[in-house]
Amino acid sequence: MDHIRLVTLVVGLVLLGCAARDPGLAPLEERLARARAEQEALHQRLEATRRAAQAGDPRAQRQLGEMYAAGRGTAVDHAQAVRWYRAAADRGDAEAQYRLGVFLDYGV
Numbered sequence: 001m002d003h004i005r006l007v008t009l010v011v012g013l014v015l016l017g018c019a020a021r022d023p024g025l026a027p028l029e030e031r032l033a034r035a036r037a038e039q040e041a042l043h044q045r046l047e048a049t050r051r052a053a054q055a056g057d058p059r060a061q062r063q064l065g066e067m068y069a070a071g072r073g074t075a076v077d078h079a080q081a082v083r084w085y086r087a088a089a090d091r092g093d094a095e096a097q098y099r100l101g102v103f104l105d106y107g108v
Contacts, residue, residue, distance in 0.1 A: 039073075042073035043073050045067075046064075046067055046072070046073035046074055049063050049064050050064055053087070056091070058087075058088040058091035058092065058093040058096065059088070061084045061087045061088035061091070061096065062084070062085065062088040062093050062095055062096040064084040065081045065082070065083075065085040065088065065096065065099065066081070066099075068080040068081040069081035069099075078108045079108075081103065081108075082100065082103050082104075082108060084096075085100040085103065086100055
């Protein structure tokens with residue numbers, strides 16, 4: 001279980017326990033459920049993008065780099081972002097070439 005999911009689960013359990021004692025916290029429980037659903041959707045998108053990137057799709061490689069750079073669906077990982085930007089740039093993706101240049105310019 002990755003760190004983000006574990007934290008979400010712990011917070012959810014705490015809020016669920018509080019909501020059981022205080023019905024006024026029910027909206028918090030609903031927001032937590034939505035947040036968990038959004039996190040799961042991001043994780044599924046990350047995995048689908050990773051499969052396409054590993055298959056050599058330059059657009060997916062760039063998108064995976066963006067996800068690692070911004071921490072969408074995963075923890076921020078600049079080394080992985082550079083890796084995937086470089087793979088897409090090597091396949092001619094102009095946006096990935098630009099983003100790779102920015103990362104390298106800043107010394108990442």
